[in-house]
Amino acid sequence: MKIKLLLVGSLIAIAGMALLANNINEKEGERKALAKAPVVPEADMNKNEEWSKYYPRQYSSWKKTKESDNIEDMLDTKPQLSVLWAGYGFAKDYNAPRGHYYAVQDNVNTLRTGAPKDSKTGPMPTACWTCKSPDVPRLIERDGENEYYSGKWSKYGSEVVNSIGCADCHDNETAELTMRRPYLDRALEAAGLNTFKDSTHQEKRSLVCAQCHSEYYFNKSEYTDKDGKTKTSVAVTLPWDEGLSAENMEKYYSDRNFTDWTHKISKAPMLKAQHPGFEIASTGIHAQKGVSCADCHMPYTQEGSVKYSDHQVGNPLDSMDKSCMPCHRESESKLKAIVKQKFDRKEFLMEIAMDNLAKAHLETGKAMELGATDDELKEIRLDIRHAQWRWDYSIASHGSFFHAPEETLRLLASANETAQQARLKLVRVLAKYNAIDFSAPDFSTKENAQKLAGVPLKDLIDAKMNFKATLEKAWHAEAVKKGNLNISSREDVDKTSSYFKK
Template sequence: MKVNYKILLAGSTLAIGVMALLAGSVQEREAERIALATSPIVPEAVQHKSEEWAKYYPRQYGSWKNTKESSQLTDMLKEKSQLPILWAGYGFAKDYNAPRGHYYALQDNVNTLRTGAPTDDKTGPMPTACWTCKSPDVPRIQERDGELEYFTGKWAKYGNEIVNSIGCANCHSNETGELTVRVPHLNRALVAAGLPSFEDSTHQEKRNLVCAQCHTEYYFKKTEWTDKEGKKKVAKVVTLPWHNGLTAEGAEKYYDDQGFTDWIHKISKTKMLKTQHPGYELFKTGIHGQKGVSCADCHMPYTQEGSVKYSDHQLQNPLNTMDRSCMPCHRESESKLKGIVLQKYKRKEQLHELAMDNLAKAHLETAKAMEMGATDEELASARADIRSGQWKWDYAVASHPAFFHAPEETLRLLAVANESAQQARLKLVTILAKHGLVNYAAPDFSNKKNSQALAGVPLEKLVAAKEKFKATLEKEWYKQAEANGNLNAEKSRKGLDEAETAYSK
């Protein structure tokens, strides 16, 4: 028998190779298990740079970076043309997009027309507080300069310091790797609400609370303080209005009791409240929240890679990962569950549109009544309805997914909002008639252009100023941050200079 030694040799070399590879990967996994168990310390001085965590936690880092894939930008002012009317005189009437991946959080804050076009470190329009839910540089600066100093001054003060988007150090201790919250405002709010602090919460609740550092309702509380040199200063401190419970009514009462107003409405002169994104609060009222399911269960599902199991850090829409996000608990088919979610969305949309139309008309009818000579006294009751109704509408929809997280509460709030708007409009019909006007029809707000014109948004001017800022000061910020060693642009700013903005479309 003639043996083909070449084939034999090749075959055994291949077998040895495969065995070596297997042994290698077993060793590698073993090394990884040990590394995970011993929790390496990420040096404090560099913990704000997520790439510094990568060498210990390659899988979490790799999946975290993939939040970049959710890059689609949705201009909500185009989608819902009532919005510029509802927010006339407030930043959101200028520019407002649906959320996308955490990779973009910081850049979107820099890009939005709401943060304006500062020319140096003292110009606004926004306060420093606007950086708070965008970056692991925020706790770094709070710990370095003191919380009140961080909350003092204009947004541009920290442009060259706050340069890394939401990362590992926002949710993990650099020493133990455990879940942590690094911003004091959350624990203050939990205590005010009579709830356990983060440290005293269950592990499952911590898997919610790391998200509640940012996905909550808040306002900037004006706080007078004196610095080390005895200089009197005013800080704008991120504060969660949880003193009367984590509900829309509780927060509204808190603001009313304080006599707090976010802005005076440009069209109707109503003293308005702007809801931010009470995602955590609403989630807790829904069935998943009540049954103890946590944000991470759906948004950071466990993933198996060989013998290593880890949490997928690509925070995104869980409908993209239903096999891992939903199926561990549900028996229905994916398509059936998806259908149920879509149905919830459509039910919300109907009430959402009704409430916005009625609120927008109420603002415009108030303006008409003022034009006809109605006094503030005559309009007080209608304006109170508008304030309260718009607060409830905004609370229901500002954290986009509440229709799924908490469908009943979302629909309840939209129904109450619509009722308040209707009440205001009934009163306005009478006031207008008293001043000699019947059958008044509000002007058309069926597209973004008309609405922004009615709201008096000088769009071209804002865009030109923003583009100049982006070509000058913004570029300077990253250069300085790189020089200071706080930014590794090569690793963490890839594609961001070209990231899409809504205003240039």
């Protein structure tokens, strides 16, 4: 009996010791885990190369976004676009998106940002940098939002120099997912949604993308700077107060009498949709079933015993085994064929909508030429505004045909119906001015369409080339001198845009 007791006693002691050891092991494990999230020095966190020292796998997969280097000139592929955007920057130059690695350089190269001569000139505001670089949150935190959003784009030529990277999505001390663009939280709040901090981990895996892949507009307002001077700020603002649908945002803009530009041919008060990718994707089956952007675009990858997120954000159809197959049982080829079918359906309705819209602009222009009054054209111009907004909202984020096919087709149908309404009214106006037989001039090539839109392409290119040889070179040198940029981080970034080849 005594022996038994002794045995039980020692067993208890042994168990206790094991527990303690376990506990110590756990603590040790935790410590190691914590030590695995090294602090990236704040002063260098804008530079992606700095992070490579601590997170080589994430860094090297991030850097592979440079493999997506193809430049597709969309104005060449879809010439109608130059007519639809006449009078607006996009009629000059618009390429399909490519790898995150090129975001800063593409922003510098595009004809839309023009050819400034110094830090105070150029057609665009500083806001144009906002979704290109982790230097943007750095500047917002350094200078304050008002100062960041004031002045011309060229003001920050030597500051915004590192392309979309680690510090856009991660905390430098914990490597946790984070969000550093304050307008997103304001918009989430205005829409009655959880702010970033209060969202679930799975939601954050999409919200980091929503910092940039969302609809926005440039909201002009006045503020008083620290010296008491009145200045204008042009701030990126997401129009989510009424909700995230095309109709909600249309109401938001109309309530504020907002127009992005007056159309050069039809004088319609236009809206430009800027890739509402997050918004339209939220209506699709994947988002509704809780699938996040990162699930498909940054799938988990196994390398030996290490599992990590593939940071080569790109086309998930190139990595279906990791991006789709964890959830789907069909064969890859069958799934691909389904996706292709969705793409073709979108193209079909989109082509009709673009054709109708381009003709509506040109017919309105003809009616004006013949003497039609603003009063006669008022409703027609409003129809054009609404139709083009819905078309643009539905396709501006490229992947929408897959992310949210039903919503994309619904909006394209609505765009077509409204553009047709405008053209029916135009038949009456043109008849009144004896031009019932008018048919719109040919816009089936980029050259023809840009002529109709009044784009002086050659002059724009010459000016841009001059800018690249002078001011841009100076920016680069200054950025290196200021320590904003590692020279190595710009190697072969300057892939010229299509128009430089011509």
